[in-house]
Amino acid sequence: MPTETILIADDDASMRAMLREFLADEGYETIEVETGSAVESAISEQNPALVLMDIRLPDKSGLDVLKELKGPQKPVIVMTAFGGSGVAIEAMRLGAYDYITKPFDLDDVSQVLKRYFDHRQLTQHVAELSEAITRNDPSDPLVGNSPAMQEVYKQIGRVAASDATVLITGETGTGKELIASILHRTSRYSRGRLVKVNCAALPESLLESELFGHEKGAFTGAVAQRKGRFELADKGTIFLDEIGEMTLATQKKLLRVLQEREFERVGGQLTVKVDTRVIAATNKILTQEVEAGRFREDLYYRLNVIDIYLPPLREREGDIPLLVEALIDRHRSNPGTTPIRISQGALEKLETYSWPGNVRELENVVQRALVLAQGGVISEQHISFAGTDGRRLIDIGERVRRGVDLPEMLADIERTAIEEALDIAGGDRKEAASLLTISLTEFNKRAKTFDL
Ligand SMILES: Nc1ncnc2c1ncn2[C@@H]1O[C@H](COP(=O)(O)OP(=O)(O)OP(=O)(O)O)[C@@H](O)[C@H]1O
Ligand SMILES: [Mg+2]
Known part of the structure; x- marks a missing residue:
């Protein structure tokens, strides 16, 4: 373990000397200052692990120093005169970690330090842990x-x-x-x-x-x-x-x-x-x-x-209803209330989409639908896909990397083109065929191979 540095702030030279010797024996490094303003600069320049600070410093009170330090809890233990419990309470309220009353036993100091460093280790551990889990x-x-x-x-x-x-x-x-x-x-x-x-x-x-x-x-x-x-x-x-x-x-x-x-x-x-x-x-x-x-x-x-x-979600559309149910449960604002329902049409719209972003994309779509449906039934109009407006999106590069063969890819493109044309033509097949500059017979033949 690296050596911890403790800052001693006291204008009494004999007190500093006593603490310095004691802390050195306990394996700490020390820095010493005599005034409140020196505490502030020593903290910002030398970043000590802990400050042992007398509450009465020549230029300002230790309470003022505490007020100026940032953060809810400060790595400061204040030393107060016997009987000054009001000051001690105020110091704690300002975020000091603890206080000891003068005159004190060096054993007391040792215990407070141990408590502080144990506490710090624990907090660090918890912070790392939750960072990893959240x-x-x-x-x-x-x-x-x-x-x-x-x-x-x-x-x-x-x-x-x-x-x-x-x-x-x-x-x-x-x-x-x-x-x-x-x-x-x-x-x-x-x-x-x-x-x-x-x-x-x-x-x-x-x-x-x-x-x-x-x-x-x-x-x-x-x-x-x-x-x-x-x-x-x-x-x-x-x-x-x-x-x-x-x-x-x-x-x-x-x-x-x-x-x-x-x-x-x-x-x-x-x-x-x-x-x-x-x-x-x-x-x-x-x-x-x-x-x-x-x-x-x-x-x-x-x-x-x-x-x-x-496997990508488009290869397991059968999981979509279960996933939707689980995701609704995960994201609705009032868990435990009556389950939110989803209409058959909305579910079908989800099942026929290609999901380039897989479950994460489904999660986003469900979250958006929950907001729009406001606790009621989720219906088709609450379902929209980012950027693609419900249309199938083909990532050719992704498919080439995955080794999808050319005929399958071309068929997918053809199907998408037919769907898009129908969509733009508002379901009018003749118009859709002319958009694609093919005959209606040809259009119907191709649409039929895709069950459209
Ligand atoms: N089978 C599943 N059941 C329930 N939730 C799932 C399932 N698969 C994924 N999710 C949820 O989908 C979201 C995305 O999953 P995750 O972050 O694990 O994906 P990923 O493969 O790591 O993505 P990326 O490659 O982009 O990092 C998460 O909220 C996760 O809980
Ligand atoms: Mg990931």
């Missing part, structure tokens, strides 16, 4: 009973009992992060933390220190030693999201962690060992990234010990 409420259950989803459940069941590294693949919004949190909760690592890292969100230079931590002075701005995500996830799970975006250099370091379960902090010599479950996710097709030389083949095999593929 992105996806772990109570969100997984919904769907299509054959494709049943396959996913089986895979989860098989992996749950093992410590194996898992690679979760699937298009955007298919539930990769949700699966990762379920895998964590069902594993023997569930007592540890689930620490998430979005590999796409950080530039390479930061990603490395984010993952592995750094030593003090490793680079400009590294003012203190910092633990990386792998260390935070010790005895827990690390979720490497968007792993396809990781640079080759960082991939190399990650490979070593997967092989040896050890690494060094950036700028450090010391080898750190961790026992961490690794789950990675990507919406890229990693075999293609490997072929293109953007992803290390050895790392791919290390990650892909178990592969869970989440």
